[in-house]
Amino acid sequence: MAPFTSSIIPLLALVLGSTTAFVTPTGRGASWSLPSVQQSSTSTAVARQAIRRSSPCLSMMATGTSSEVEVAQEKAARLRETAAVFRAQAAELEDKRTQERQAGAERSFNSFDSNQDGAVDVVELKAGLEGPLRRSFVKQLTARMGRKPDREEIDARIAALPGGSLFPDDLARKLIDTYDQNGDGLLQRSEFAPTEELRTRLENMFRDQQETARQARVEERQRQMEDKLAAEVGTGAGAVVPAGGVNDGPATAADKALSALPYLLPLVDGISFAGHLFGAFPEQTAWAQPLAAVLLALRSLPFATLVGFFSLSALSGNPQVNKLVRFNMQQAINLDIALIVPGVLGALASVSLGQDAYKLVPLAEAGSDVVFVAMLAAVAYSVVTSSTGSFPNKLPLLGRLNRENPDREEEEQ
Numbered sequence: 370m371a372p373f374t375s376s377i378i379p380l381l382a383l384v385l386g387s388t389t390a391f392v393t394p395t396g397r398g399a400s401w402s403l404p405s406v407q408q409s410s411t412s413t414a415v416a417r418q419a420i421r422r423s424s425p426c427l428s429m430m431a432t433g434t435s436s437e438v439e440v441a442q443e444k445a446a447r448l449r450e451t452a453a454v455f456r457a458q459a460a461e462l463e464d465k466r467t468q469e470r471q472a473g474a475e476r477s478f479n480s481f482d483s484n485q486d487g488a489v490d491v492v493e494l495k496a497g498l499e500g501p502l503r504r505s506f507v508k509q510l511t512a513r514m515g516r517k518p519d520r521e522e523i524d525a526r527i528a529a530l531p532g533g534s535l536f537p538d539d540l541a542r543k544l545i546d547t548y549d550q551n552g553d554g555l556l557q558r559s560e561f562a563p564t565e566e567l568r569t570r571l572e573n574m575f576r577d578q579q580e581t582a583r584q585a586r587v588e589e590r591q592r593q594m595e596d597k598l599a600a601e602v603g604t605g606a607g608a609v610v611p612a613g614g615v616n617d618g619p620a621t622a623a624d625k626a627l628s629a630l631p632y633l634l635p636l637v638d639g640i641s642f643a644g645h646l647f648g649a650f651p652e653q654t655a656w657a658q659p660l661a662a663v664l665l666a667l668r669s670l671p672f673a674t675l676v677g678f679f680s681l682s683a684l685s686g687n688p689q690v691n692k693l694v695r696f697n698m699q700q701a702i703n704l705d706i707a708l709i710v711p712g713v714l715g716a717l718a719s720v721s722l723g724q725d726a727y728k729l730v731p732l733a734e735a736g737s738d739v740v741f742v743a744m745l746a747a748v749a750y751s752v753v754t755s756s757t758g759s760f761p762n763k764l765p766l767l768g769r770l771n772r773e774n775p776d777r778e779e780e781e782q
Contacts, residue, residue: 371740375377376470382619389744423447423560434598453664456752461673470562470563471706473562473563473564473566474558474561474563475498475558475561476563477561477562477563477564477567478556478558478561478731480564481493481496481497481561481686483496483592487558488555488556488557489554489555489556489561490554490555491538491541491542494541494545494556494567494675495536495538495541496569498536498564498568498571499535499536501537501564501568502568502572503523503569503713504525505572506523506526506545507523510523512524536571540571540574540575540578542554543574544567544570544571544574545576546724547570548560548561548562548729554700582603582713590618591618591619594617594618615688615689615692616688616690616691616692617690617691617692618691618757619690619758620692620693620694620755621691622748624691624693624694625693625755625757625758627691627694627695627758628694628696628697628751628752629697629752629755629756631681631697631698631700631701631702632697632701632704632748632751632752633667633677633745634674634678634681634701634702634705635704635705635748636664636744637664637668637673637674637700637745638668638674638705638708639740639741639744639745640661640664640665640713640741641668642666642708642737642738642740643661643737643741644737645734645738646737646738646739646741647661672703674703678702678705681687681698681699681702682702685698685699685702692761693755693758696760696761696762696771697755697761699771700761700764700767700771701751702750703770703771704744704747704748707767708744710739711736711740715733734746737754744752747764750763750764751764
């Protein structure tokens, strides 16, 4: 009761003090009047001091709340300061990059503007970019041919390009239009860009033009094949490719389904690399164990993979088989050959190390996992892409080695 009493008494004093402050008599008898403001405030102040002395908890709560507010305000101020620093650094980097680009554009403009008339036209732009473009083209041609081509070969390849030049006039005008802000067909100093940026933009434009031309050739070939097949159907010959003909037309639904079958060969040979993966993760790979059992059963058949290999080799050269199916047959063969490499490397390492070969067991297990996963990814990509009627020719190295690759045929042409 003591704490309660010590708290309630000052409260009563505050109430009574406030009340009496308003009804205090100022003279004798029954004459009453309002107190002065100074008297009222004095009474209230005394009562409040009594409350603070008798209720330390209220004072502590007020102090704690004030401290938390101050801490939050300090944190917010620090965050604002950090954000301001980051904004200043970002603005500084952006200014630096802008200045570097402007300096590069200034140097490029001075080298391109051969007649010093303050503007770069189509002729000057071609003269300034053909040198770097030719060096880049020769580098790509050398990597593709495996040797450095001579000048005649380079000129012949350039003459075979669309427009007969690395930098046709129409591309030069398109490049100028990209940066020409005032529409006068010229590039002034303020409109110019660094040489590297111009070259990259031009290469992208040239690549888009080549892709458009390739798509047009493919569509034209498909249209011609469809017209030829329609003519044969009209004459009663049916939709069968005649003897000696080449079935390069669009793939039918049956062709898309057949394109997935050749990949049984690399799956059967590649299942041997899955032992550690299935053993380390039995629960996660439980769904694939029936398929693995089927592949292992096929692998156990005498000469099964050998017969499949030579069968695919023979069928992939049959021109009456659709081109998409031929491509996937050849790609499955190349993928199966690629699986031989890690096996040979492992055998050589085991022989060279002898009794210490056990030290490479963790590395061999990790390598087997990588080979198996990569093989599965290649098969999945090929099957899914073929199901859409497109050629899965984007696999590194394997796509370029495929003799049925449409991109390779166009490069050779």
